Amino acid sequence: MGEMVDKAKAAGNKLAGGAKDAIGKATDNPDLQAEGKAQKAKGAAQDVSGTVKGKLGDNV
Template sequence: MTDKLKAAANKTAGSVKDGIGKMTDDQSLQAEGKAQKTKGSVQDVSGTVKGKLGNDI
């Protein structure tokens, strides 16, 4: 379950950074936000797989 929580936190933080980057025209911050959202998506999938396998991986 902790992977799912980390995923949600990374997706949220990434969305905030992406949004602020868009508003301030800061392409670096926007790219960082998009990368963090992607990391959150990967963690979400990992958490789902671990959950289905009973955290044995």
């Protein structure tokens, strides 16, 4: 169960981060762009966490 939760959160963070990054770039807002990149990185980390939980079990 933890794997799916992490992967769902990862997808949400990647999507939101991508949107913030694009909007920040389009509006010349480097702060928003940096926030988006950070959120995408958080999503990538959650995705890895979900994969590890899937391989080793949810009790990781």
